Amino acid sequence: MQNIRSYDVPLHKYVAMMELEERNERLFYKLLIDNVEELLPVVYTPTVGEACQKYGSIFKRPQGLYISLKEKGKVLEVLKNWPERSIQVIVVTDGERILGLGDLGCQGMGIPVGKLALYTALGGVRPSACLPITIDVGTNNQKLLDDEFYIGLKQKRATGKEYYELLEEFMSAVKQNYGEKVLVQFEDFANHNAFELLSKYRTSHLVFNDDIQGTASVVLAGLVASLKLLGGSLADHTFLFLGAGEAGTGIAELIALEISTKTNIPIEETRKKIYLVDSKGLIVSSRKESLQHFKQPWAHECEPHSTLLDAVKAIKPTVLIGTSGVGQTFTKEVIEAMAAFNERPLIMALSNPTSQAECTAEQAYTWTEGRCIFSSGSPFDPYEYNGKLHIPGQANNAYIFPGLGFGLVISGAIRVHDEMLLAASEALANQVSQEHYDKGMIYPPLTNIRKISANIAAHVAAKAYDLGLATRLPRPRDLVKYAESCMYTPNYRSYR
Numbered sequence: 064m065q066n067i068r069s070y071d072v073p074l075h076k077y078v079a080m081m082e083l084e085e086r087n088e089r090l091f092y093k094l095l096i097d098n099v100e101e102l103l104p105v106v107y108t109p110t111v112g113e114a115c116q117k118y119g120s121i122f123k124r125p126q127g128l129y130i131s132l133k134e135k136g137k138v139l140e141v142l143k144n145w146p147e148r149s150i151q152v153i154v155v156t157d158g159e160r161i162l163g164l165g166d167l168g169c170q171g172m173g174i175p176v177g178k179l180a181l182y183t184a185l186g187g188v189r190p191s192a193c194l195p196i197t198i199d200v201g202t203n204n205q206k207l208l209d210d211e212f213y214i215g216l217k218q219k220r221a222t223g224k225e226y227y228e229l230l231e232e233f234m235s236a237v238k239q240n241y242g243e244k245v246l247v248q249f250e251d252f253a254n255h256n257a258f259e260l261l262s263k264y265r266t267s268h269l270v271f272n273d274d275i276q277g278t279a280s281v282v283l284a285g286l287v288a289s290l291k292l293l294g295g296s297l298a299d300h301t302f303l304f305l306g307a308g309e310a311g312t313g314i315a316e317l318i319a320l321e322i323s324t325k326t327n328i329p330i331e332e333t334r335k336k337i338y339l340v341d342s343k344g345l346i347v348s349s350r351k352e353s354l355q356h357f358k359q360p361w362a363h364e365c366e367p368h369s370t371l372l373d374a375v376k377a378i379k380p381t382v383l384i385g386t387s388g389v390g391q392t393f394t395k396e397v398i399e400a401m402a403a404f405n406e407r408p409l410i411m412a413l414s415n416p417t418s419q420a421e422c423t424a425e426q427a428y429t430w431t432e433g434r435c436i437f438s439s440g441s442p443f444d445p446y447e448y449n450g451k452l453h454i455p456g457q458a459n460n461a462y463i464f465p466g467l468g469f470g471l472v473i474s475g476a477i478r479v480h481d482e483m484l485l486a487a488s489e490a491l492a493n494q495v496s497q498e499h500y501d502k503g504m505i506y507p508p509l510t511n512i513r514k515i516s517a518n519i520a521a522h523v524a525a526k527a528y529d530l531g532l533a534t535r536l537p538r539p540r541d542l543v544k545y546a547e548s549c550m551y552t553p554n555y556r557s558y559r
């Protein structure tokens with residue numbers, strides 16, 4: 064830690080951590096687990112974003128498997144080249160939408176590597192059972208195409224049939240090589256492919272999209288927890304989103320599902336108090352014809368508004384959620400409007416990394432005179448306003464996906480079901496104690512994350528057994544204890 068701390072520049076800390084992972088994997092995990100709050104922003108959001116942007120110049124050796132268009136017809140052979148045989152979790156990207164940074168092509172590899180490091184450190188999956196994969200179909204990022212150090216195929220992205228054939232070959236090869244119980248986590252695909260791949264493979268493979276489903280589960284947990292501070296139930300709230308992509312529509316749908324499950328009101332009805340604004344303004348029924356299919360459920364019968372501010376004033380939401388990928392879009396006027404008709408507005412500025420956050424913690428607290436409950440996707444420091452210290456929540460994906468994935472692994476689940484996402488949310492929300500609420504927190508501290516993950520894993524595994532989707536039989540009696548006992552711990556072995 065002394066070495067890591069001696070670097071001032073976050074990217075240097077990142078490089079030092081990656082070198083440590085290579086040199087002494089156990090020590091890397093020991094360090095990460097023991098200093099999780101300090102090191103998460105180094106190996107993961109936001110620093111991992113910068114690492115991906117500069118991946119070509121910090122590249123030393125491949126940390127994961129690259130599958131390129133050139134390997135079409137040979138994907139199974141390529142998979143067999145990976146030295147580890149028993150893989151439990153794959154995180155795969157095609158690099159087209161890395162965090163809120165756009166198309167980084169092959170340099171997106173930093174994301175699967177980072178996410179899998181958390182699968183191990185926070186979730187307890189053995190490092191050797193984790194496989195980071197980047198599918199290289201080219202990039203539309205001209206800067207990278209012109210960069211002599213770009214590590215990927217120097218061509219525009221393949222799309223349509225060519226793209227889907229490669230993905231189909233990949234998904235079949237994965238099942239053939241590792242069986243039905245390997246978890247494939249899709250990460251940072253662009254909208255159109257993300258929704259398509261998830262709906263195509265969710266009935267035949269164990270797949271999970273962290274940007275759609277993981278983010279949704281984390282945000283839902285924060286919303287459920289915030290009810291302790293705000294009173295009432297989720298059904299009493301009105302939600303407005305800026306951003307109607309994977310995260311926005313994913314969260315919106317999970318909120319609607321949770322309300323529907325709790326109240327028995329059909330989901331078509333529960334969607335009606337959830338509004339989304341995209342780059343063209345409020346999503347309304349008059350736009351239905353031109354909307355992409357994943358936005359259509361949100362086209363309500365109401366007046367169109369072209370700006371977020373107008374939509375806020377007209378809808379008077381109690382909860383404002385930013386998933387636009389565009390920084391500084393929650394302006395002073397927008398936040399002040401939220402504060403004008405809510406005693407305690409709930410503001411979530413979720414876009415990553417920090418530069419893309421819709422507003423900062425300081426702005427949210429200042430513009431609401433310290434009355435808001437704030438959380439963000441990337442970490443912000445506590446902020447003192449009028450003598451009171453406010454601790455921003457981090458709606459960090461890392462709260463859910465490692466535990467959820469571990470729950471799937473230990474139960475031998477063969478499919479991911481929405482009820483597992485709801486179970487994971489509930490398990491996370493239940494980890495927020497009175498002591499945390501007193502400080503305005505709606506997420507538990509990350510220091511206890513391994514306990515939290517074991518709890519989430521147990522609840523997800525329980526759902527898998529209840530739904531008949533678990534194959535590891537018999538069902539362990541105490542799933543929390545069982546989850547804890549299965550977790551990888553980075554201790555040195557004693558040799559005689």
Ligand SMILES: O=C([O-])CC(=O)C(=O)O
Nearest residue numbers: 108162163251274415460
């Ligand atoms: O990395 C995170 O924490 C959230 C995420 O998946 C993204 O922004 O794409």
Ligand SMILES: [Mg+2]
Nearest residue numbers: 162250251274
């Ligand atoms: Mg992501």
